[in-house]
Amino acid sequence: MLADRLKLTVLISGRGSNLKALIDASLAPGFPAEIVRVISNIPEASGLERASAAGIPTAVVPHKDYPDRESFETVLDQEIRSAGTELIALAGFMRLLTKGFVDAWRNRLINIHPSLLPAFKGLHTHERALEAGVRYTGCTVHYVRPAMDEGPIIVQSAVPVLSRDDADTLAARVLTQEHAIYSLAVRLIAEGRVRVDGDRAIIDDENIQVPGATINPLA
Numbered sequence: 001m002l003a004d005r006l007k008l009t010v011l012i013s014g015r016g017s018n019l020k021a022l023i024d025a026s027l028a029p030g031f032p033a034e035i036v037r038v039i040s041n042i043p044e045a046s047g048l049e050r051a052s053a054a055g056i057p058t059a060v061v062p063h064k065d066y067p068d069r070e071s072f073e074t075v076l077d078q079e080i081r082s083a084g085t086e087l088i089a090l091a092g093f094m095r096l097l098t099k100g101f102v103d104a105w106r107n108r109l110i111n112i113h114p115s116l117l118p119a120f121k122g123l124h125t126h127e128r129a130l131e132a133g134v135r136y137t138g139c140t141v142h143y144v145r146p147a148m149d150e151g152p153i154i155v156q157s158a159v160p161v162l163s164r165d166d167a168d169t170l171a172a173r174v175l176t177q178e179h180a181i182y183s184l185a186v187r188l189i190a191e192g193r194v195r196v197d198g199d200r201a202i203i204d205d206e207n208i209q210v211p212g213a214t215i216n217p218l219a
């Protein structure tokens with residue numbers, strides 16, 4: 001185990017398959033980040049059980065208990081800070097965060113989105129990719145900015161769209177790639193290899209692409 005691992009808090013609202021991928025990655029020897037807390041705004045989120053099973057402390061901050069976004073986020077922020085969090089990963093967290101919260105965690109708050117941003121921001125990405133007839137879609141890990149699904153892109157993986165795909169088959173293939181790239185992004189950040197320059201994330205010591213590779217940057 002590394003002595004000084006980056007302290008990561010994961011925010012979820014649902015099943016938590018990306019959370020599970022992050023947990024699995026963090027258990028590997030030498031992974032430079034540890035999950036110090038998992039927080040859900042939905043008490044029934046099954047991802048909470050995944051976290052508990054792995055011995056990770058959890059917290060529930062139900063947004064419905066608060067009159068407005070600011071008061072919800074004040075408590076959320078307290079839960080995050082009390083864990084000593086250095087990086088927050090949104091993993092299917094279905095609440096929009098205010099500019100105040102996002103700015104307070106600038107360049108320490110990342111999200112995973114199931115499309116090749118800046119295409120298909122928002123919900124129903126796979127349905128819209130199929131409708132648009134794109135040959136590739138994929139997933140993106142990016143730093144969070146106040147506007148939804150915007151911010152410097154850290155890692156993307158491209159997934160071919162097949163003629164026989166429906167939204168479910170496409171979502172499943174993209175999800176497999178999500179699980180691969182989220183821990184990669186956390187690792188790059190924890191290793192100090194990601195620098196934000198304006199609207200872009202610059203990766204130090206980027207691996208040279210091999211022809212046909214669809215994840216960029218490579219591990």
Ligand code: GRF
Nearest residue numbers: 015016017018092112113114
């Ligand atoms: C993922 O598709 C993620 O990209 C999106 O929400 C979904 C969460 O899935 N932001 P899970 O809860 O991680 O399984």
